[in-house]
Amino acid sequence: MDLLYIIWNPDPVMFYIGERGIRWYGFLLAFGFLMGYLILSRVMKKEGNKQEIIDKLAIYVIVGVVVGLRLGHCFFYNPAYYFSNPLEILYVWEGGLASHGGAAGILIAVGIFAYRKKISYLGLLDRIVLIVPLAGGMVRLGNLMNSEILGVPTKFSLAFKFLRNREDLLPAINASGGNCQVTDLNCLADYWVARHPTQLYEAIFYFIMFIAFFLIYKKYISKWQPGTFLGWFVTVLFVFRYVIEFTKVDQVEFDGWTDAIRMGQLLSIPFIIIGYLLLDWGYGLLIFRKYRQSQKAEKQNNVKSDNKLSNKEKK
Numbered sequence: 001m002d003l004l005y006i007i008w009n010p011d012p013v014m015f016y017i018g019e020r021g022i023r024w025y026g027f028l029l030a031f032g033f034l035m036g037y038l039i040l041s042r043v044m045k046k047e048g049n050k051q052e053i054i055d056k057l058a059i060y061v062i063v064g065v066v067v068g069l070r071l072g073h074c075f076f077y078n079p080a081y082y083f084s085n086p087l088e089i090l091y092v093w094e095g096g097l098a099s100h101g102g103a104a105g106i107l108i109a110v111g112i113f114a115y116r117k118k119i120s121y122l123g124l125l126d127r128i129v130l131i132v133p134l135a136g137g138m139v140r141l142g143n144l145m146n147s148e149i150l151g152v153p154t155k156f157s158l159a160f161k162f163l164r165n166r167e168d169l170l171p172a173i174n175a176s177g178g179n180c181q182v183t184d185l186n187c188l189a190d191y192w193v194a195r196h197p198t199q200l201y202e203a204i205f206y207f208i209m210f211i212a213f214f215l216i217y218k219k220y221i222s223k224w225q226p227g228t229f230l231g232w233f234v235t236v237l238f239v240f241r242y243v244i245e246f247t248k249v250d251q252v253e254f255d256g257w258t259d260a261i262r263m264g265q266l267l268s269i270p271f272i273i274i275g276y277l278l279l280d281w282g283y284g285l286l287i288f289r290k291y292r293q294s295q296k297a298e299k300q301n302n303v304k305s306d307n308k309l310s311n312k313e314k315k
Contacts, residue, residue: 005194009163009185012146025142032138033062036131043217044127057113061128064109065102065135066092072101076263099136099241100267106132122227122278129233130217137206144199151196151247159194168193196247205240224282231278238271 013021041054073096074082074089082089110128114121143149147164162168163185172191173182180187213233221229245264279285284292 004157006158006160006197007163007189007192008144008147008160008197010145010147012164023142024145025139028138028142028145029135032135035138036135039134040127040131043130053117056117057110057124057128060109060113061106064105066105068105068108069097069099069102072098072104076101076267097139098267099139100264100271103271120226122230126217126221126226126229129230130213131210132233133206133210133213133237137203137210140199140203140206144197144203149199150249151198151201152249153193154196154247155194156196160197160200161189161192161194163189163192165195195249198244198247201247202244205244209236209240227278228282231275231282233275234271235275235279238268238275241265242268242272 010024012023012025014024014027015022037058040058041051044054045051070089070092076098077096106128107125110124111121113119114124140149147162150162150165151160169188171193172188173180175191176188180191213229216232217229242265245262245268248262248264250262277287280287284290
């Protein structure tokens, strides 16, 4: 059975330029942004938007995402440290990005852009989120190459043994019973803790989500109220994020209630609520039911009035 485990120990650096290493994570993040920009640009140009507007929007989104990713990690996952060492917030190259912060960054950046350009906020977000799963999948592949955001131990076949996770080194040495040298990772790998490759689970889900929502966008975006596509997207994404947290090692400790809920789950709840409210707004499910019913009745009355006018003109 142990033969089915995957030994994972890749070099996180793709290649070196002099003494400077180009990491897989940075490459995949940049590639995700580039592909997202090209796809968004093509979609929005087909809808009659000028390239200048698209380029400016892309700049707002990239800045919002990067700032949100970093601040989300600093303030959600390790606030005490970064409040004591505020300059290290700028050390993005040392790692530490939080996707929930990136999501908040997009909402704020697009809000500022929509306000300044007098464009529909929800309409813009409907289009921006189209490319988010693609970038998210690339980021998770980067996490996999960095051997970070690890899963909990499991006996699941094809689980990963992350040999760069030094927290598993001592347990492997103890489990080997002296059969392996401390520096012999090939030998210790037989005794290494196998974990869920949560980065891979997320990457696969995000790529599937990108394809599915791209097809949904093409078919329904012109039929739905602005924000309905966004509502479906946010709900599906963050329900998944809530569930997948059960397979992850918790990245932050909560005194007294860590077992009840994790930080990633806690941060997902507001987005799930936002997603439902957007769906309710679009369909009139519960909270906005009366509003949508009144809108529908008003449209019907307008149609009847138009028909009466046209009949009078014919007479």
